[in-house]
Amino acid sequence: MTTTTQQSALHDPKSAGGRAGDKIFSGIALTAGIVILAILAFVALYLVVESLPALTAGEGELTNGKTSFWSYVGPMMVGTLIASGVALLLATPVAVGVALFISHYSPKHLSQPIGYVIDLLAAIPSVVYGAWGMTFLGPLLVPAYRWLSENAGWIPIFAGGYSQTGRTLFTASVVLAVMVLPIITSMCREIFVQTPKLHEEAALALGATRWEMVKMAVFPFARAGIVSAVMLGLGRALGETMAVALVLSPGVLSANLISAGNQTIPAEIALNFPEAFGMRQNELIAAGLVLFVITLVVNMIARWIVSRHKEFSGAN
């Protein structure tokens, strides 16, 4: 008797149905995973194969009399890193500050609208940012560039004249900063509000002011998350094409950030790819491969920074 009831419980049609559901779901998940990996592999393969001619080309084989691929892509690598780096330098403090204001300082009825406005910034297409940077922000910054060039010209990044149109690498960086701001802000806010109450109260109970509580409990808890948020922003800034393509009037690599000049890899590709063929196309794809590698390396460095502090992380 008992065995039969047990058996019938084990062979409950409902649980069999659940098992079928499990199978279907794991099947879908596996397929999706394989598809993603396959696509990634194909893209990587395509990048490498199409890049090889440019990467291995000798003297005279490249277009427009370039001597080697690296002398072509090198300056743009630097330009890309500078533009993104300056963008993060500008965006990170603002993003962390705004996120902190929303999570720990502002009254409830203020924090929601501010959050919406920030999220709205993320919804603006990058072409619009580009147009805004080119026609509005650039001219707006020209007086500042003039002042910097006259008064701070001894600093290399302001030395050697300034742009009359404002379409400079610095303007591009400011536009990029505005574009990555919402990503970093919303991610930081998510993390800040997750700070354990336990640790916030521990700090307050010791007689910490609100700011001291933030330093003792919130920032240490959020450190890894802030790094990830910044890296996410960096990923966006590194790959951003339209805004930079529209804003920057490109030229050779130069330390001067406030005059025309410099170029970033994505903008170079976007501007030239439509008319490119043959070796020129290979060069641009190879530049894309370089960008891919840069992004990968940056992400690995970020992971390493995060894991270095594991023992002392807030995760336990």
Place this chain on the structure above:
Amino acid sequence: MSKRIDAIDLNVYYGKFRAVADVDITIEPKSVTAFIGPSGCGKTTFLRTLNRMHEVLPGAHVEGKLLLDGDDIYAPGVDPVAVRSNVGMVFQRPNPFPTMTIRENVLAGLKLNGQRISKGDADAVVEKSLRGANLWQEVKDRLEKPGSGLSGGQQQRLCIARTIAVEPEVILMDEPCSALDPISTLAVEDLISELKEQYTVVIVTHNMQQAARVSDKTAFFNIAGTGKPGKLIEYAETSQIFNNPQEKSTEDYVSGRFG
């Protein structure tokens, strides 16, 4: 070093909800006072009004007077931050700062308000506080290791060390042993008995034996029903509360015949 607490007609609110009503109580310096009572009767809530931690929750506020050696800590112009550095608190769950070493945890409160102390002074404070919390022997060789790597009982004593490092007048403890094993519990109880030589100690506990073992006076709180405010029912010498309570509900509670 040790101050007397007088609550006068104190009412405690979460928004519109009155959680604790009309408490009048005098807590003597250099003594241990235990708060007992059924769950939800407002022990934690009342305890947190003693160092103005209650008001960090949105909407939470307090009416009435709370005197610390005669000074109303709820008077206008009193800085809650100053109150909290005079009235330390140990929480139910051990909460050392996970990103700090054991040493940094002990010094956390001292480094507030931009205070600077020399390394020698800091070493002395670390040793004294950890000895005071009966933890020195166990951690003296691993002061630079993270505080979160200690056992639960050690973490709780680390939190006590962190609290006494700032030399408060009063130490509040909310069920400090509820997450600890019997051995760690004994260690903390011994510690509480030592702490009262210097501090006013208030402890919330669900453990009757613990209240009987460590406290000089006991306050019994009760609640008339859900949604009703908690009230102070009886407050007397611990021996009287446990052996000869004046109120029927106190007797029912301490003898386990409750509800």
